[in-house]
Amino acid sequence: MSDFIHESMDIWAKGGWLMLPLFALTVFIYYAVMDLLLRLSRHFLIRSKYHKLSDVELSTALRSGNRELAQIVALDARNVAEARRHFEEVRNEYLPIVNRRIRFLAVLITTGPLVGLLGTVAGMLTTFNGMASSGESKFASVVSGVSEALITTQGGLIISIPAFVMLSLIVQRRNTLERCISRLEQYSIRMALRKGVRNQVDDRISGKSFIPQFTQVLSGS
Numbered sequence: 001m002s003d004f005i006h007e008s009m010d011i012w013a014k015g016g017w018l019m020l021p022l023f024a025l026t027v028f029i030y031y032a033v034m035d036l037l038l039r040l041s042r043h044f045l046i047r048s049k050y051h052k053l054s055d056v057e058l059s060t061a062l063r064s065g066n067r068e069l070a071q072i073v074a075l076d077a078r079n080v081a082e083a084r085r086h087f088e089e090v091r092n093e094y095l096p097i098v099n100r101r102i103r104f105l106a107v108l109i110t111t112g113p114l115v116g117l118l119g120t121v122a123g124m125l126t127t128f129n130g131m132a133s134s135g136e137s138k139f140a141s142v143v144s145g146v147s148e149a150l151i152t153t154q155g156g157l158i159i160s161i162p163a164f165v166m167l168s169l170i171v172q173r174r175n176t177l178e179r180c181i182s183r184l185e186q187y188s189i190r191m192a193l194r195k196g197v198r199n200q201v202d203d204r205i206s207g208k209s210f211i212p213q214f215t216q217v218l219s220g221s
Contacts, residue, residue: 014144015151016126018119022152025115026159029108033166036101040173044068045180058187072181074188083192087185094181098174102167109163116156123149 074086130141
């Protein structure tokens with residue numbers, strides 16, 4: 001273990017001054033990635049897999065007193081327009097924040113190889129300066145410059161490749177969240193349509209029962 005730590009510190013020293021920004025970038029990227037990934041994975045819509053439930057299962061969940069689900073579903077929507085308007089607000093509440101963080105993470109992850117490329121340029125400059133110099137330090141300067149160029153490039157790639165994989169998982173969770181919202185929107189629209197049809201039937205029934213009574217009143221008078 002001590003040999004591994006000693007070797008890691010030696011590689012760190014050979015990477016030059018750009019290893020410090022790479023380390024800070026690594027900590028920030030993976031903290032942000034893990035935070036967003038865990039938040040999405042623990043979201044009640046994704047955790048309950050509402051996008052895979054049927055209308056009967058959703059109705060059962062609502063009747064069982066699921067308050068979180070009842071806050072999302074437009075139970076009071078009287079028509080399709082109200083249901084769509086409600087879920088537009090739901091999307092604006094959940095998705096824009098996730099989208100902004102995904103874009104920000106994509107920029108940060110892309111920065112890793114660019115910082116490594118900057119280290120490559122700095123290392124090559126050190127190499128050229130060593131080749132132009134004379135004396136015993138010439139070979140050491142060339143080796144130091146090549147090491148700096150390769151280590152920083154490798155570090156930038158090592159940081160970014162796993163982060164890109166984790167970002168793809170975040171995008172997948174985000175798409176699952178959107179599918180859950182769309183599924184609940186479909187359910188709410190169907191409920192609003194049924195409610196509208198039921199109201200029309202009730203109005204027709206009440207209208208038919210009212211016409212004979214009104215006719216009797218006229219004939220009696």
